[in-house]
Amino acid sequence: MPQKWKGGRNAAQKRYNEKNREKRNAKKREYYQNNRDKVRESQKKYIEANMEKILAYNSNWQRKKRAEYRESVVTGYGHACICCGISETLFLEIHHPNGDGKADRKRTGGNSYTLYKWIIENNFPSGYELLCANCHRAIHQSENGICPHMKNL
Numbered sequence: 001m002p003q004k005w006k007g008g009r010n011a012a013q014k015r016y017n018e019k020n021r022e023k024r025n026a027k028k029r030e031y032y033q034n035n036r037d038k039v040r041e042s043q044k045k046y047i048e049a050n051m052e053k054i055l056a057y058n059s060n061w062q063r064k065k066r067a068e069y070r071e072s073v074v075t076g077y078g079h080a081c082i083c084c085g086i087s088e089t090l091f092l093e094i095h096h097p098n099g100d101g102k103a104d105r106k107r108t109g110g111n112s113y114t115l116y117k118w119i120i121e122n123n124f125p126s127g128y129e130l131l132c133a134n135c136h137r138a139i140h141q142s143e144n145g146i147c148p149h150m151k152n153l
Helices: 009-019 021-034 036-049 051-076 101-108 112-121 133-141
Strands: 092-095 129-132
Touching (some): 021 036, 092 133, 101 112, 129 133
């Protein structure tokens, strides 16, 4: 049986959708405006029936996005601890050398995902440093705020 559409039905429909995107979106908006309650009720039923699936998808998406943002931030700030030079990504952390971490967390939403996103959107501003976990802890726990690596230099 010969195919009616070049590349198959799915390819033809995809080409049509791309070509008529604005027209289709206008129809969708009009339908939504005329049937708002019906659409919202349908959405509500779908969410209730698929909550676990939706939460799992969102969780996976956010985990992947956070990893992408983190990798961008680590690369943007030199991909190595400024104190000891360790470059293992898993060990690296963002440090606020001015001591404004609490205010920064409050401004950006309080989690690493939003902090990384903000740093990327603002083109890696100064006021942040990349430290390995050991140097970071040592700086925060020492009396004078100096890592033991720096004392030996």
